[in-house]
Amino acid sequence: MAAKIKKGDQVVLVTGKDKGRKGSVTKVVTKDGQAERVIVQGLNMVQRHTRPSQGNPQGGIINKEAAVHVSNVSHVDSNGKPTRVGFKVEGDKKVRYAKTTGDVING
Numbered sequence: 001m002a003a004k005i006k007k008g009d010q011v012v013l014v015t016g017k018d019k020g021r022k023g024s025v026t027k028v029v030t031k032d033g034q035a036e037r038v039i040v041q042g043l044n045m046v047q048r049h050t051r052p053s054q055g056n057p058q059g060g061i062i063n064k065e066a067a068v069h070v071s072n073v074s075h076v077d078s079n080g081k082p083t084r085v086g087f088k089v090e091g092d093k094k095v096r097y098a099k100t101t102g103d104v105i106n107g
Helices: none
Strands: 010-013 022-031 034-040 045-050 060-065 073-076 085-090 093-098
Touching: 010 034
Parallel strands: none
Antiparallel strands: 010 022, 010 073, 022 034, 045 060, 085 093
8 A cells, every 4th residue: 555644745733732833754653564653853742751871871851753643644735735645647657646736746
């Protein structure tokens, strides 16, 4: 099954505390070959309390991005609006396209 959201895509959060904010996908967490959750740069920030370790001798409170379910993000089209993603075949290649504008995503 082809992925609708991939690493590097511009997305907007449609629910949650950061609703309406845009960011870039830094990581896609999969389960059984399906995209399950995504990590968006600078959004859904949480605080983690870490104890001192060899890699982090200071320890303390660290701010980091938490994963968001893939159903709670939407791709951003060329107009900056949220859009659904569809698939079509151009020539002999399957490509993703924005349903609102019809533009091919990362061609």
